[in-house]
Amino acid sequence: MPMEDHATAVLRWDESAEGAPKLVLLDQTRLPAEEVELVCKDVSDLVAAIRALSVRGAPLLGVTGGYGVALAAALGEDVAEAADRLASSRPTAVNLASGVRRVERAYRAAVGGGAGDEQAAAAALAEAKALHGEDAAASTRMAHLGRELLGELLPGRRLRLLTHCNTGRLVSGGRGTAFAVVSAVHDAGDLERLWVDETRPLLQGSRLTAYEAEREGMPYSVLADSAAGSLFAAGQVDAVLIGADRIAVDGSVANKVGSYPLAVLARHHGVPFLVVAPVTTVDGATENGRDIVVEQRPAGEVTQISSPSQPAGIAVGGGSVRLAPNGAEAYNPAFDVTPPHLVTAIVTEAGVVSPVTRETVAGLCSPSRTR
Numbered sequence: 565m566p567m568e569d570h571a572t573a574v575l576r577w578d579e580s581a582e583g584a585p586k587l588v589l590l591d592q593t594r595l596p597a598e599e600v601e602l603v604c605k606d607v608s609d610l611v612a613a614i615r616a617l618s619v620r621g622a623p624l625l626g627v628t629g630g631y632g633v634a635l636a637a638a639l640g641e642d643v644a645e646a647a648d649r650l651a652s653s654r655p656t657a658v659n660l661a662s663g664v665r666r667v668e669r670a671y672r673a674a675v676g677g678g679a680g681d682e683q684a685a686a687a688a689l690a691e692a693k694a695l696h697g698e699d700a701a702a703s704t705r706m707a708h709l710g711r712e713l714l715g716e717l718l719p720g721r722r723l724r725l726l727t728h729c730n731t732g733r734l735v736s737g738g739r740g741t742a743f744a745v746v747s748a749v750h751d752a753g754d755l756e757r758l759w760v761d762e763t764r765p766l767l768q769g770s771r772l773t774a775y776e777a778e779r780e781g782m783p784y785s786v787l788a789d790s791a792a793g794s795l796f797a798a799g800q801v802d803a804v805l806i807g808a809d810r811i812a813v814d815g816s817v818a819n820k821v822g823s824y825p826l827a828v829l830a831r832h833h834g835v836p837f838l839v840v841a842p843v844t845t846v847d848g849a850t851e852n853g854r855d856i857v858v859e860q861r862p863a864g865e866v867t868q869i870s871s872p873s874q875p876a877g878i879a880v881g882g883g884s885v886r887l888a889p890n891g892a893e894a895y896n897p898a899f900d901v902t903p904p905h906l907v908t909a910i911v912t913e914a915g916v917v918s919p920v921t922r923e924t925v926a927g928l929c930s931p932s933r934t935r
């Protein structure tokens with residue numbers, strides 16, 4: 565399975581055991597304290613895992629959604645209803661809906677072609693596996709193109725790269741998106757330091773990206789998100805690399821909340837701001853940034869944090885510690901939208917888009933690439 569460096573696969577289809585197939589996930593809410601598998605026995609389990617962020621990150625959500633449809637088909641669940649539930653379980657990452665719909669189409673085509681239940685389920689599973697493999701291949705290509713681009717923009721030096729949220733093996737069939745580029749730079753011996761934004765409130769940076777950086781032996785430092793400004797001011801950032809959850813036709817980029825302030829800082833300090841994402845993240849059906857639906861998450865993610873006895877870091881409820889008075893309201897968007905003029909380039913497996921404009925992005929969203 566992908567994620568071969570990890571003892572536990574990020575995601576695997578399990579039909580080895582007696583009985584019905586299952587989808588087994590590495591529970592990302594438990595990292596970095598422990599690598600624990602979460603077994604999803606049906607689509608309801610999977611929808612709950614997606615909502616809880618046990619599985620997360622745009623490309624992996626697409627792959628997971630695809631396997632979810634295959635699971636529904638294998639279990640004899642109502643595939644159309646299951647696909648709708650999966651596709652709407654989180655609203656912003658377009659990969660989720662597109663992965664779900666792609667596998668649903670394969671299933672329907674098999675049924676339309678006269679396949680029986682078992683054959684149609686096999687067709688759905690084959691499509692989900694194909695999507696998984698394509699995501700790994702896209703990751704390899706993006707890593708190559710991103711490293712090449714950094715070499716052109718910042719020739720002949722070791723790099724200090726700043727990243728936000730988590731974009732490595734934990735979000736992909738391969739090495740990830742932005743983090744895959746960082747890995748390629750590191751493999752070449754050109755990484756001076758990876759600056760890892762902790763990524764409040766759910767700490768995908770400090771819990772997950774630092775975990776991945778540690779495993780790859782990178783030189784890295786975790787910083788509070790609000791420390792990024794002083795880092796730029798000190799001239800310590802050569803480039804910013806982030807992933808994306810949805811890219812609109814005009815080139816607006818939705819990514820983890822806190823990405824937009826980094827883009828503003830990068831522009832102010834004359835630092836390249838690079839977005840690395842597979843073409844499945846470009847949404848031909850979303851015209852501009854205003855049309856991107858930004859997921860709003862529960863207030864408790866901001867007003868509470870789990871106690872040391874719950875090292876998962878993001879679980880709230882029993883054992884959690886209050887960070888704000890009882891009854892405090894919270895503003896907790898999961899993502900923000902960076903306008904295209906602040907993005908130096910978008911690196912996809914199909915090529916690098918720069919400058920980022922409606923015209924250049926249009927080349928990435930042919931009708932077959934829209935949902």
Ligand code: MRU
Nearest residue numbers: 620621622729731741807808820
């Ligand atoms: O809420 P999350 O953890 O699913 O958010 C993930 C991100 O914002 C990632 O940066 C994005 O999906 C790109 S991953 C390649």
